[in-house]
Amino acid sequence: MSDPIPESAGPKWWQREVFYEIYPRSFQDSNGDGDGDLPGICQRLDYVQWLGAGAIWLCPFFRSPMADGGYDISDYRDVDPMFGSMGDFSALLDQAHARGLKIVVDLVPNHTSDRHPWFVESRSSRQNPRRDWYVWQDPGPDGGLPANWLSHFGGSAWQKDDATGQYFYHAFLPAQPDLNWRNREVRTAIYNDMRFWLQRGVDGFRVDAVTNLVEDQLLRDDPPNPARGRGKMPDDEIKRVFTKDRPETHEIVREMRDVLDEFSDRVLIGEVHLPLARAMAYYGGKRPSFHLPFNFQLMESLWDCRSISAAIDQYMQLLPEDGWPNWVLGNHDEKRLATRIGEAQTRVAAMLLMTLQGTPFIYNGDELGMQNIRVSRRETRDTRVKNMGSHRYSRDGARTPMRWDSGTGSGFTTGRPWLPLGADTNPDVASQRQDPGSLLNLYRDLIALRQDSPALVAGEFVPLATRGDVLNYERCKSGQRFRIALNLGGKTQRFPFAGESRIVLSTIRDRAGEILSGNGVLRPHEGIVAECGER
Numbered sequence: 001m002s003d004p005i006p007e008s009a010g011p012k013w014w015q016r017e018v019f020y021e022i023y024p025r026s027f028q029d030s031n032g033d034g035d036g037d038l039p040g041i042c043q044r045l046d047y048v049q050w051l052g053a054g055a056i057w058l059c060p061f062f063r064s065p066m067a068d069g070g071y072d073i074s075d076y077r078d079v080d081p082m083f084g085s086m087g088d089f090s091a092l093l094d095q096a097h098a099r100g101l102k103i104v105v106d107l108v109p110n111h112t113s114d115r116h117p118w119f120v121e122s123r124s125s126r127q128n129p130r131r132d133w134y135v136w137q138d139p140g141p142d143g144g145l146p147a148n149w150l151s152h153f154g155g156s157a158w159q160k161d162d163a164t165g166q167y168f169y170h171a172f173l174p175a176q177p178d179l180n181w182r183n184r185e186v187r188t189a190i191y192n193d194m195r196f197w198l199q200r201g202v203d204g205f206r207v208d209a210v211t212n213l214v215e216d217q218l219l220r221d222d223p224p225n226p227a228r229g230r231g232k233m234p235d236d237e238i239k240r241v242f243t244k245d246r247p248e249t250h251e252i253v254r255e256m257r258d259v260l261d262e263f264s265d266r267v268l269i270g271e272v273h274l275p276l277a278r279a280m281a282y283y284g285g286k287r288p289s290f291h292l293p294f295n296f297q298l299m300e301s302l303w304d305c306r307s308i309s310a311a312i313d314q315y316m317q318l319l320p321e322d323g324w325p326n327w328v329l330g331n332h333d334e335k336r337l338a339t340r341i342g343e344a345q346t347r348v349a350a351m352l353l354m355t356l357q358g359t360p361f362i363y364n365g366d367e368l369g370m371q372n373i374r375v376s377r378r379e380t381r382d383t384r385v386k387n388m389g390s391h392r393y394s395r396d397g398a399r400t401p402m403r404w405d406s407g408t409g410s411g412f413t414t415g416r417p418w419l420p421l422g423a424d425t426n427p428d429v430a431s432q433r434q435d436p437g438s439l440l441n442l443y444r445d446l447i448a449l450r451q452d453s454p455a456l457v458a459g460e461f462v463p464l465a466t467r468g469d470v471l472n473y474e475r476c477k478s479g480q481r482f483r484i485a486l487n488l489g490g491k492t493q494r495f496p497f498a499g500e501s502r503i504v505l506s507t508i509r510d511r512a513g514e515i516l517s518g519n520g521v522l523r524p525h526e527g528i529v530a531e532c533g534e535r
């Protein structure tokens with residue numbers, strides 16, 4: 001893609017800023033109950049600002065029985081007491097805005113909690129006016145399930161309601177019944193909930209599980225998956241042809257965008273887990289949908305030079321002409337980045353994330369190189385484990401509290417933390433802040449370099465030939481040109497370096513100012529950003 005942002009327009013905030021995902025229960029506890037909360041996040045805004053992130057994505061803090069970590073909402077318009085009050089949220093928003101930080105919140109439209117008053121009414125009788133707000137079906141012709149549809153979280157996606165003799169559909173846990181998005185009243189209700197938060201000043205939404213919104217009206221069975229048995233999840237048995245990414249979904253996302261556009265300068269981000277070409281359709285084309293449908297390519301790729309180079313290339317090739325890229329390396333659903341790719345590569349990953357073209361997303365703790373923590377069966381909190389029948393599906397290991405310092409409670413809590421702190425294995429903010437050579441300071445310096453460099457924020461992305469394990473590319477804009485070379489392997493690599501350039505940042509931190517000309521050498525797991533003269 002060539003120079004994507006016209007000189008005159010300048011990038012929008014959601015193109016320019018680095019996003020920082022905060023998992024509220026694990027960020028900072030302010031009242032000693034062992035659970036992170038909104039006042040705790042307020043206390044740590046200094047840190048987010050020091051790091052250089054300009055936007056926060058807050059995972060759910062809404063009223064919830066916590067069957068799925070808050071992704072089971074029983075009141076879209078209130079704060080769960082675990083996290084504080086509406087007043088605390090307003091204070092957080094005000095303080096963030098006063099510092100120039102944006103706040104994007106989760107919107108969970110696919111399902112509610114089974115304790116949401118809408119579902120309680122819907123379930124109460126077949127005649128209830130809210131019956132059609134959820135996906136109810138009679139038993140199939142043989143008296144069994146209405147279709148073979150599976151839950152992402154194990155087992156059938158249908159749950160029998162004995163009192164009324166029908167089944168309801170749940171793409172996730174039975175405690176998360178799916179809303180019926182064919183029903184106009186449901187749409188209006190959720191759109192009004194969006195307006196509720198937009199009026200309060202949130203800067204946008206990250207829309208959860210959006211490709212699950214609609215299911216086939218004819219109740220056709222999903223076909224068997226030819227690749228079954230090789231997948232990571234229990235529902236890999238089937239291909240989600242009739243239960244995911246149905247054509248009607250696009251119209252709904254466009255309606256959500258229309259609601260968002262009633263307010264100025266907000267952003268709509270979508271959780272879109274789909275093959276690349278289908279994911280790209282969520283930019284929307286002529287009638288815009290998401291500003292940023294999440295790009296999970298780097299999170300799902302093997303971590304080697306060829307795979308990463310191919311993942312970037314395929315994504316950039318398929319990106320629509322007016323689509324703005326984005327990059328995600330980790331989140332609250334996946335294994336920790338450092339655990340997935342190995343500690344040695346975390347610096348290379350940081351440099352990659354901050355120098356590709358597009359909006360970067362950091363998951364809290366990844367900037368420290370936090371590893372997955374072993375959470376015993378007794379300490380397990382991720383309830384999907386029970387439904388999925390195996391501990392290996394637990395997401396707890398990547399959701400453990402931030403380690404702020406090395407004291408008891410890690411600076412996270414004065415009480416008993418809701419998940420173990422992993423103090424023996426995990427680094428902490430205080431010690432890394434003091435160490436100029438730490439991963440945390442590398443992230444900070446990379447972000448600062450990015451934010452100061454038009455070529456890195458908005459410049460053209462030019463791939464160069466890969467050599468051995470070295471991934472190579474340039475970023476250029478208006479006379480500024482950077483060359484990035486990343487060694488994705490564990491051996492020293494030599495590679496040709498056309499022209500002369502000066503290293504501005506290296507992952508091992510001892511090469512700034514070095515002039516490269518003709519040839520470059522990268523030590524194992526080393527990356528550099530070099531500034532080149534005009535071509």
Ligand code: GLC
Binds near residue numbers: 172208
């Ligand atoms: C999304 C969330 C995940 C949640 C699921 C169901 O994938 O990221 O945490 O369990 O949706 O809401």
